Amino acid sequence: MTSDVYRAVREVLAVRQFRDQAVPEEVIRRILEAGRLTASSMNLQPWHFVLVQDRSRLRELGGLVPTGPYISEAAFAIVVAYDKSSRFGVSDASRAIQSMALTAWAEGVGSNWTGFGGLEAVRLWCGLPDTQEVLAVVPFGYPRAARVLGHKKRKPLDQVASLEHYGRPVEGT
Template sequence: MANEVFEAARTVMAVREYQDKPVPGEVLRRVIDAGRLSASASNGQPWHFIVVRDRANLRKLGSLIRTGPYVANAPAAIIVAYEKEKGEYGMSDASRAIQNMILTAWGEEVGSNWTGFAHMEGVRTEFGLPDTFDVLAVLPLGYPKRKPAGQKKRKPFDQVVSDEHFGKHMSAR
């Protein structure tokens, strides 16, 4: 039986070029809901998500993220912030929400990616987030311009997995 969750994890890739086609509001809502429904330490839910669709605001985002200028060309983006006082737990919680959102988008054939990494003060102030929040990432969203390559560059299974003890290959049983 096909496992759709594994298939999504297996095939999802960073998408950095988008068709000039809007992502329907209901799809965006579902993607963000996947983030909102994520588990978090002590169920603290320390996150806040800002959906951005206005072209001028998307351009602004692109100009503020050195490693993600292409956000400017996406039809939508989600700013992901977490309560600073939650520290490493907050970062972990928000990361989990990010992965749920990226996978849910992929399930709708919408490409995304993680851009930037924490302490994005320019994004925080421009979009009105209180200074109790840290912006962890910005996720551009859009229908991929071309079919993703499909072949992931990852370390081989046996290099990153051990069976019972570090360095012992996992047996088939």
């Protein structure tokens, strides 16, 4: 039997095209909660999440992330920032993004990671203090196209994992 978590990991794909359909507030709340509940180094939770739902603001936000113009079409987006003084901020905030993406996917909501730091314009736009660095903007929404299971393109396991010593194949997994 496949676990729900493994199924979500296996099936989740980057979604860049969204249907014009609102996501229920309780689902949005669960996605944010998934970020909040994520484990972080020394449990310091150095993140801040800015939820953006207003359509005109989503359009503005799409214009601020060069690699994510489709944010403007999303049902909502979450700006993910972390405390610049945190040595583990990138790692902690990345885990929170993964928690939110998987929680969303399990609800039928697609998402994608856009940007990777250097998003000072986004920080200023949403009023985050300069103690914070914006790591990414994550747009969410119901996927426009039904993505096919098994469509995922990844390196085979023997190229990315070894048993006991590098180069010894892991079999039977």
